[in-house]
Amino acid sequence: MLNRLETDRMVVRRLTTEDAEFMLDLLNQPSFHRFIGDRGVKTLDQARTYIEERAIAGYEKNSFGPFAVELKKDGSVIGIVSLLDRDELEDVDIGFAFLPAHWRQGFALEASSALMEYAFSDLGLDRIIAVTQTDNIASIKTLEKMGLAYEGVVRLAAEGPDLQLYAVNR
Numbered sequence: 501m502l503n504r505l506e507t508d509r510m511v512v513r514r515l516t517t518e519d520a521e522f523m524l525d526l527l528n529q530p531s532f533h534r535f536i537g538d539r540g541v542k543t544l545d546q547a548r549t550y551i552e553e554r555a556i557a558g559y560e561k562n563s564f565g566p567f568a569v570e571l572k573k574d575g576s577v578i579g580i581v582s583l584l585d586r587d588e589l590e591d592v593d594i595g596f597a598f599l600p601a602h603w604r605q606g607f608a609l610e611a612s613s614a615l616m617e618y619a620f621s622d623l624g625l626d627r628i629i630a631v632t633q634t635d636n637i638a639s640i641k642t643l644e645k646m647g648l649a650y651e652g653v654v655r656l657a658a659e660g661p662d663l664q665l666y667a668v669n670r
């Protein structure tokens with residue numbers, strides 16, 4: 501189970517309820533609402549509950565979940581990278597979201613590549629996928645730089661939007 505991964509500039513670690521303030525901020529970014537969704541988390545208490553139910557409970561059950569990305573230089577939490585085992589998809593899904601102040605500095609690519617490598621070498625996965633909206637250029641470019649390639653269109657719900665499926669096989 502993932503406790504901690506290090507890259508040159510970051511630490512990827514489990515979320516704790518002490519990250520509630522950061523999570524409240526991230527989940528309410530317009531970019532998060534637009535490209536991922538509104539999780540309805542509007543208070544610090546709700547953010548703590550979200551972390552308990554969506555992150556910590558998952559760490560207990562399996563090796564998946566959202567993880568915090570912390571900058572080594574000052575310890576600040578700047579984003580999340582996640583491995584999710586969604587019911588709607590056959591393969592494990594990799595995801596990422598960062599606070600806008602930290603975009604375009606290669607952080608998503610660096611942290612997600614380390615998580616992907618962990619998923620292949622430590623968890624023994626042989627395929628990783630990602631789903632993204634067709635107009636999410638930042639996400640698509642990041643996935644392509646990580647080595648994932650476009651495979652087609654999927655929907656997570658019958659009424660949901662068409663999403664682009666990206667994948668990489670070990």
Ligand SMILES: CC(C)(COP(=O)(O)OP(=O)(O)OC[C@H]1O[C@@H](n2cnc3c(N)ncnc32)[C@H](O)[C@@H]1OP(=O)(O)O)[C@@H](O)C(=O)NCCC(=O)NCCS
Pocket residue numbers: 531532535536595596597598599602603604605606607608609610631632633636637638639641642645
């Ligand atoms: C997607 C996201 C995590 C990318 O984070 P980031 O740290 O800015 O990404 P990186 O700096 O590692 O960029 C990786 C590559 O993607 C490309 N890229 C990133 N943002 C881009 C943008 N806005 N426009 C065009 N290309 C972009 C660049 O090619 C970059 O490589 P380069 O630095 O060599 O040019 C960030 O935009 C985000 O948090 N968006 C909101 C949440 C979201 O959409 N998550 C994905 C849901 S599927």
